[in-house]
Amino acid sequence: ARYPERIYSLSLCNSASEMPPRSLWEERFDIARTQGIAGLVDGTIKRWFTAPFIERAPQEIEKVRQMILGTNVNGYMACGSAVRDMAQSTMLLKIKTPTLVLSGQYDPACTVDQGTVLHRLIDGSKMVVLKDAAHLSNIEQPAAFNSAVRKFIGSVDKIVDMTSGSYFALVPAAGGGARMAADLPKQYLSLAGRPMIRQTLGILCAVPRIERVF
Numbered sequence: 001a002r003y004p005e006r007i008y009s010l011s012l013c014n015s016a017s018e019m020p021p022r023s024l025w026e027e028r029f030d031i032a033r034t035q036g037i038a039g040l041v042d043g044t045i046k047r048w049f050t051a052p053f054i055e056r057a058p059q060e061i062e063k064v065r066q067m068i069l070g071t072n073v074n075g076y077m078a079c080g081s082a083v084r085d086m087a088q089s090t091m092l093l094k095i096k097t098p099t100l101v102l103s104g105q106y107d108p109a110c111t112v113d114q115g116t117v118l119h120r121l122i123d124g125s126k127m128v129v130l131k132d133a134a135h136l137s138n139i140e141q142p143a144a145f146n147s148a149v150r151k152f153i154g155s156v157d158k159i160v161d162m163t164s165g166s167y168f169a170l171v172p173a174a175g176g177g178a179r180m181a182a183d184l185p186k187q188y189l190s191l192a193g194r195p196m197i198r199q200t201l202g203i204l205c206a207v208p209r210i211e212r213v214f
Helices: 020-037 038-048 051-054 057-069 071-083 090-094 112-121 143-164 178-184
Strands: 008-015 101-104 125-129 169-173 189-191 194-196 210-213
Touching: 008 143, 020 038, 020 071, 038 051, 038 057, 051 057, 090 112, 101 112, 101 143, 112 125, 125 143
Parallel strands: 008 101, 101 125
Antiparallel strands: 169 210, 189 194
C-alpha cells in the first residue's frame, strides 16, 4: 500500500487485517504472566491444527510445541500487543499489487471470513481456501499449500517475464515456515538492471521458507 514499487506480489497466508476482541488477548497475557508460555501451549496447538492432524502427526505437533515453549514471555506479549492493536482494513483498499489470499478451512485464528475481507478489499486479489486445514496450513496441508503459492507466483512471473525479458521464481519448500519472514529481506535479485524484492507476507509460521532461487 505504501511502497508498491518494492514488490511484485503478495501472498497473505492465514492472515487478517484485524484481530479482535481485545479481551481475548488480555486473557492470554494474564495466562502468560501467571503460568508462563506453558499455560498457553495446549490451546495454541488446538487453534493451529485440526483435531485429526493432531492425532495422526504427533511428531510434527511436538516440533511446534517445542517452538512455542521456547518463546520468551515478554516477546510473546509484545508481539501479541501489536497484533491486538492492528487495524489495517482501510489500508487494503490502497493495495494494487497482485495478491493471493490463502485461508485454512477450519482456521479459528484467522478465519475464512477474515480472509474474505482481505480478498474483497484488495482489488484483483485471488483467494484459495485449503480444505482440512487450520492456522498452520503449510504444515497441515503442505502439498496443497505449496501448489497454490507456486501457481500464484508462477502467474506473476509470467507477467514479469513478458515485461522485462528476465525470469526468476521463489520456490517454497514444505514446512519450516517461521524462517522465511526473517530471511526474506536478504533475498533479492537484479532484474533488468534494477534491484527488486519479491515479498511474500503472512503470519510468520504461515509461510513456507524459500528453498531456492532460479
